[in-house]
Amino acid sequence: MLRSLRYSGRTSLFLGTALGALALSAQARADDDIVSKMEQEMSRLQAAQAHVQEEQRTINHDMALLKAEIARHHASGASPTRTASPHAEQIATQENHSGHIITASVHHHGNKTTEPPETSGTEREMTASSGSEPVRGAHARRDRVSLSPSGRDLIDTGKGSELAVVGHRAEDVLVHFAENGVGPHPRETVGAQSAGAIGDHGVFHLGPVTLMLGGFVDTAAVLENRHIASDTFNYWQDMPYPNEPRYHTNNFDGGARYSRLSLLARGNIDAESTISGFFESDFGAGAVTTDPYESNSYSFRLRQAYLAYDDNTEGWHFLGGQAWSLLTPGRAGIVARQESLPETIEASMLAGQTWSRQWQVRIVKDFFHHRLWTGLSIENPATLYDTTGFSNMNGAVAMPNGSTVTIGENGVGLTNDTTNFSNEIAPDVIGKVAYDPVWGHYEMEGILHFPHDRVTMGHTGHNNTAVGGGAGGSMILPLIPGKLELRMAGLAGWGINRYGSVLLPDATLKANGSPDPLFGVQAQAGIIAHPNPRIDVYGYFGTQRVGHSYFNQNGGSYGYGNPAYSNAGCLQELSTLSCTANTRGVSEVTIGGWWRFFKGKFGTVEAGTQLAYSRRQIWSGIGGDPHTSMSQIFFDFRYLPFQ
Known part of the structure; x- marks a missing residue:
């Protein structure tokens, strides 16, 4: 009896265990089926949601087109x-x-208005x-x-x-x-x-205005075999000769003063016209108290500040304010912020580069689906005089015949009291034609400039106005579009040399005191390669040259490039002889590259290096026309948080 009960108990325990296992297995299979069904339902819901989002994008797209069409026709006042x-x-x-x-x-x-063929969501x-x-x-x-x-x-x-x-x-x-x-x-x-x-x-x-930030934090340095106290901004006319001890010393200089901030504000007037304002500034100015010994506190300065109006339908474009001169070579049409500028680290860019940033009022019209552009600009004038041989006191020049010529005045009020501001009678007038065929970008431009002064003899005087000007052009040839391009640009004329990076003189004075515009030519060519999206490599050659004009009177020598000037002391250190050294021309050859080694949502970090060799030539005088040269290596790091 006892054995029977024990057997029965074991049998019941076995059956209970088996039934429990079967129940658990069935529950597991049921759970798996539920999970599988839930996953299938989730996939179906995700597909449906994607379809709804695609439909919503299509509706938004159609609404945008309709609003743009209605706005355009409301603006034109027609159906x-x-x-x-x-x-x-x-x-x-x-x-x-x-x-x-x-x-x-x-x-x-x-x-009849028709919609385009149906495209995919990706398109x-x-x-x-x-x-x-x-x-x-x-x-x-x-x-x-x-x-x-x-x-x-x-x-x-x-x-x-x-x-x-x-x-x-x-x-x-x-x-x-x-x-x-x-x-x-x-x-x-x-x-x-x-x-x-x-x-x-x-x-x-x-509100209706969109604000866009730009700029970067920059830290650049230069090592050069001559001491020129202009850091990474080359002032080639100060390139020393062996008579100065600084010719024989190396120089290292670095700074963050060319870090930049910019802001674009834009509002849409209607679907095809906009009004915008652009502001750009850096710390490139040196105040009277700026020194390299303590805080290196360079001044905030204005680079660009202008307003622009663009009518996309009629092809009219207006710009007013401080911007790159219309003479600056462009890259596409005649469009602000599309100037063709060298990729160099040096803040003065390149010897032979044509440019200026100044006040202007510009009107541009484009034709033939934006292939042909014409522009006319009136811009702030400035005549850079050379008064070698004359006595010049703050723009009042004593002439050998006893008269006084007033060519300008040192700044007062809120201008720089150590800089002479030239007399000007009219703005510079600049015109440009740009052409974009199926291959390349081409430009032709011309300029009129009007140097102006006053000659006073005794207690009476008269004004003089000369007419200067010139012409030039530029082109960009996409040898391998997006990978390799050739750039060339040049400008030649009288009284327009300050539009070149070397800042050679625009004019000197004739014996009667009237302005005498000097002939000049500036040119540059470069090859720019983009081996991959993160690397840019470049090589440039640039040159700028200026003519001479002079006279000799009452035993004195006057003017620019006078062969009676002495260059006899240029080659002897601390020589007691003169080294007048009127610059005849400056040439530069340079190579370099940039590497964007970090790029993402945080912005872009890039590094660059550049090798440059410059050569300065002077007008021949007593002792000949020796030349001087300079070699430089630049380094730069930039963080662009908005790129």
Whole structure:
């Protein structure tokens, strides 16, 4: 009986265990089925959500097109069906709540408006990640819209399109260009930074106005075999001869004074016209109290400050304020912040480079789908006089015939009281024509300048006005679009030498006291390569030369480049003989490169180095015309938080 009960107990325990295991196995299978079904349902919901988001983007896209069309026709005061021009096309861009861009085109054929063929979500929407690597080598086309920070990564919007968005946000600046293989500046390059490129990270809204930040923190240094106290800004005319001890000493200098801040404010008047203001500043000025011994406190200075109005429909562009001169070579059309500037580290850029930043009022018109551009600018005049041989007291020059010539006055009030501001009767008048065919960018320009002074003899006097001017041009040839380009530029004329980096004199004085414009020529050529998206390599040659004009009277020698001047003491250290050394020309050859070794959402960090060799020649005098030279190596690090 007892054995029977024990057997029965063991049997019950076994059966209970087996049934429990079966129950657990069934529960596990049920749980697996539930999880599988939940995963399938989640996948279905995600697919449905993606479909809804795609539909929402399509609706947003259609609404953007409709709003742009309504705004354009409200602005023109006509109905859409009566004002649509044949074969015209518009590009509409809109940023949705997630920060993505929606881009599309509307075709007009006669009085009928049609939508473009259906495109995929990828074609309608591109989001440029700040940490992604841009594709080097693509170039801008009129039938594409660029959504990347560098102006690459293109998306088709139909043939005939005329606008390109440089940047991956709709708030960024619209740049007009033709399909020339050159296109707008890749924003991350040093040439673009020099021209005033804005960032794509620091973008803010204040009501209807969009604010965009730009600039960088810069720390640069130079090691040179001559001592010239101008740090990384080359002042070539101060290049010493062996008669000065500083010719025989090396020099190292570094600083952060060329760190830069910029701000662009832009508002859309309607779908096709904008008003904008640009401000750019650095610490490149030296105050009277600036010294290298304690705080190195360089002064905040104005680089650019201008307002601009652009009418995208009619092709009119207006600019007023302080900006790069219209004589500065450009890169695409005649567009602000698209100037063609060297990628060099030296703050003076390159001997032979044509440029100035000054007040101006500029009007530009483009034709033929942004292929041909014409511009006219009146700009702040300044005549750089040389008065070698004369007695010059704050712009009052004593002539050998007893008269006094007033060519200017030292600054007063809020201007620099150690700088002479020349007399000027009229602004410089500058005109330019730019052409963008299917390959390359080409420019021709001309300038008129009017040096002005007053001659006083006894208690009476009279004014004199000379006419100077010149012409030049530039070109950019995309040997391998996006990879390798050749740049060339030049300018020649009378009284226009201050537009070159070397700052050779514009004029001297004739025997009767009237201004005598000096002939000059400046030219530069460079090869710029982009082996990959993070590296830029360059090589440049530049030169600037000036003529001479002089007279001898009453036993004295006057003017610029007079052969009666003495250069006999130029080659002997601390010589008691003279070394007048009127500069005849300066040439520079340089090579260098930049490496963007960090790039992401935090911005861009880049390093650069440059080797430069410069040679200075002088006008022959007593003792001949010896030359001098200088070798330099530059180093630079930059952090661009908004790029």
